[in-house]
Amino acid sequence: xxxxxxxxxxxLAALQSVAGIVERRHTLPILANxxxxxxGEQLHLTTSDLEIQIRTSATLGGDExxxxxxxxxxxxxxxxxxxxADQVVSLESNANKLVLKGGKSRFTLQxxxxxxxxxxxxxxxxxxxFSVPQKTLKTLLSQVSFAMAVHDIRYYLNxxxxxxxxxxxxxxxxxxxxxxxxxxxLDVEVPKQEVILPRKTVIELxxxxxxxxxxEQPLIEMQFANNQAKFSxxxxxxxxxxxxxxxxxxxxxxxxxxxxxVTLGRAALLASLQRTAILTSEKFKGVRLNxxxxxxxxxxxxxxxxxxxxxxxxDYGGDAIEIGFNVTYLIDALANMSQDMITVDLxxxxxxxxxxxxxxxxxxxxxxxxxx
Numbered sequence: 001x002x003x004x005x006x007x008x009x010x011x012l013a014a015l016q017s018v019a020g021i022v023e024r025r026h027t028l029p030i031l032a033n034x035x036x037x038x039x040g041e042q043l044h045l046t047t048s049d050l051e052i053q054i055r056t057s058a059t060l061g062g063d064e065x066x067x068x069x070x071x072x073x074x075x076x077x078x079x080x081x082x083x084x085a086d087q088v089v090s091l092e093s094n095a096n097k098l099v100l101k102g103g104k105s106r107f108t109l110q111x112x113x114x115x116x117x118x119x120x121x122x123x124x125x126x127x128x129x130f131s132v133p134q135k136t137l138k139t140l141l142s143q144v145s146f147a148m149a150v151h152d153i154r155y156y157l158n159x160x161x162x163x164x165x166x167x168x169x170x171x172x173x174x175x176x177x178x179x180x181x182x183x184x185x186l187d188v189e190v191p192k193q194e195v196i197l198p199r200k201t202v203i204e205l206x207x208x209x210x211x212x213x214x215x216e217q218p219l220i221e222m223q224f225a226n227n228q229a230k231f232s233x234x235x236x237x238x239x240x241x242x243x244x245x246x247x248x249x250x251x252x253x254x255x256x257x258x259x260x261x262v263t264l265g266r267a268a269l270l271a272s273l274q275r276t277a278i279l280t281s282e283k284f285k286g287v288r289l290n291x292x293x294x295x296x297x298x299x300x301x302x303x304x305x306x307x308x309x310x311x312x313x314x315d316y317g318g319d320a321i322e323i324g325f326n327v328t329y330l331i332d333a334l335a336n337m338s339q340d341m342i343t344v345d346l347x348x349x350x351x352x353x354x355x356x357x358x359x360x361x362x363x364x365x366x367x368x369x370x371x372x
Contacts, residue, residue: 001038001063001065001067001092001093002061002062002063002090002091002092003038003043003063003067003069003090003091003092003093003098004043004061004062004089004091005060005061005062005088005089005090006060006061006062006088006089007085007086007087007088007089008080008083008084008085008087008089008102009085009086010058011060011080011089012077012080012081012085014043014045014056014058014060015034015045015073015076015080017054017056017208017236018034018046018047018054018055018056018073018236019034019047019073019074019077020054020204020208021047021048021052021054021200021204022034022047022049022073022074023049024074026049028118029112030070030112030117030118031048031049031050031118032072032073032074033070033071033073033112033117034046034047034070034073034076035047035048035068035114035117035119036067036068036069036070036071036091037067037068037114038062038063038064038066038067038068039066040064040065040066041064042058042059043057043058043059043060043062044056044057045058046117047073048117048118048120049200050120051120051198051200051240051241052198052200052204052238052239052241053119053238053239054236054238055236055237055238056236056237057235058235062090062091067093068114069098069111069113069114070111070112070113070114070117071098071109071110071111071112072110075109076100076109079100079107080102083102083103083105084103087103088102089102090102096110096111097109097110097111098110098111120239120241122228122230122239123225123226123227123228123230125225125226126223126224126225126228126230127193127223127224127225128190128191128223129221129222130164130186130188130190130221131187131188131219131220131221131222132169132184132186132219132220132222133213133218133219133220134209134210134211134212134217134218134219134220134233134234135209135210135211135212135213135217136184137169137184137205137209137220138205138210139182139184139211140169140171140182140183140184141160141171141202141205141206141209142206142336143171143180143182143336143337144160144171144172144173144180144181144182145202145203145206146173146180146332146333146336147173147174147175147178147179147180147332147333147365148160148173148174148175148199149174149175149176150175150199152175154176155243155245156196156243156244156245156247157174157175157176158198158199158243159173159196159197159198159199159201159202160172160173160197160202161173161194161195161196161247161250162193162194162195162196162197162224162229163192163193164186164190164192164193164222164224165191165192165193166189166190166192167185167186167187167188167189167190168183168184168185168186169183169184169186170182170183171183172247172250174248174250174253177326177368178329178333178365178366178367178368179250179254179365179366180333180365180366181250181254181364181365181366182362182363183361183362183363184362193224194247195224195229195242196242196243196245196247197229197240197242197243198240198241198242198243201238201240204238205231205238208233208234208236208238209233210233210234218233218234219233220232220233224242226242227241227242227244228240228241229242253352253366254354254364254366255345255347255351255352255354255366258345258346258347258351258354259318259319259347260291260316260318260319260321260345260346260347261318261343261344261345261346262291262296262314262315262316262318262343262344262346263315263341263342263344263358264296264312264315264341264344265340265341266334266337266339266340266341266342267340268312269296269312269342270331270334272298272310272312273287273298273327273331273334274331275308275310276298276299276308276309276310276327277300277327277328277331278308279300279301279302279306279307280300280302280327281302281303284302285326285327285328286300286324286325286326286327286372287299287300287324287325287327287330287372288300288322288323288324288372289321289322289323289324289325290320290322291314291316291318291320291321291322291323291346292316292320292321293316293317293318293320294313294314294315294316295311295312295313295314296311296312296314296316297309297310297311298310298311298312300327318346319348321346321348323346323348323349323353324349324369324371324372325353325367325369325370326367329367330355333355333365333367334355337363341357341358342355342356342358343355343356343357343358349369351369352366352367352368352369353366353367353369354366355367
């Protein structure tokens with residue numbers, strides 16, 4: 001049976017859309033495979049790592065009929081990548097083997113039985129579905145994902161908190177030293193739902209979501225259950241386990257009523273921080289900010305007695321404050337924003353700073369000071 005017969009670019013795009021979660025080395029060998037299921041003209045491709053499952057459907061020619069098998073996902077992609085984009089490639093099933101052909105090349109691949117492929121058991125009790133533009137969700141994810149923890153013992157920090165309530169969708173990430181909050185307005189009212197999406201799911205969604213805007217922008221549909229989330233978009237279905245645990249109360253972390261505030265150009269501040277970061281030491285990424293009326297001075301030094309000092313002219317008439325920060329935390333936030341101006345609110349040298357966008361309550365970034 002000919003499972004598919006289509007241009008390399010189409011086959012490769014379908015396979016790559018599901019292959020991001022496939023681990024090259026896994027305790028279960030079959031999880032390195034993609035589940036290929038033919039039903040009539042439709043071809044369904046499914047991958048899983050036991051916690052996330054991604055399925056896509058495509059029409060890629062070949063014989064009509066019913067057929068299922070599993071084959072090494074990465075191997076298939078690696079072979080296809082070496083072929084021209086417009087070359088027609090076919091996959092044929094022959095006994096227990098699969099034969100991939102393109103031009104004068106042929107590859108005989110081992111398959112494993114489809115019935116051994118561990119599909120994720122979907123929850124029976126998903127909440128109401130709601131949709132947002134893919135571009136909106138992709139933007140929200142990029143505004144907060146850099147603040148997720150990595151391999152933290154507090155496992156609930158290794159992901160992003162999703163809060164849907166009324167007409168608002170809010171995303172929050174924190175690693176204990178900084179916190180990023182971003183929100184968007186929904187077109188529909190939704191009952192309150194709070195879930196924590198795992199780090200791997202967040203990274204995969206960022207990779208797959210479209211950032212096409214305008215009137216015809218594609219949507220993503222979301223549904224949450226107690227222990228699972230389901231996303232449907234662009235012919236794909238994405239089911240993921242959720243992180244269990246209680247996320248910190250982010251409203252208590254976001255400072256209110258700081259008396260000193262300065263609004264300045266984001267690009268200029270980012271460039272200044274990147275310059276001074278060059279002379280911070282590898283282990284100790286600290287920079288000193290001296291804020292006084294009219295001037296912001298940023299300084300760093302390292303164990304070799306080298307020093308960097310940079311000054312920016314600012315419109316500021318508040319208290320003189322000297323405060324230290326991990327420069328990476330500031331650069332991460334500024335590099336993931338696109339606005340021209342940002343506002344920095346400060347209380348004193350020992351209180352966390354709040355970065356926000358002027359006249360926009362949809363983004364807040366809190367960063368703890370460090371002793372220098």
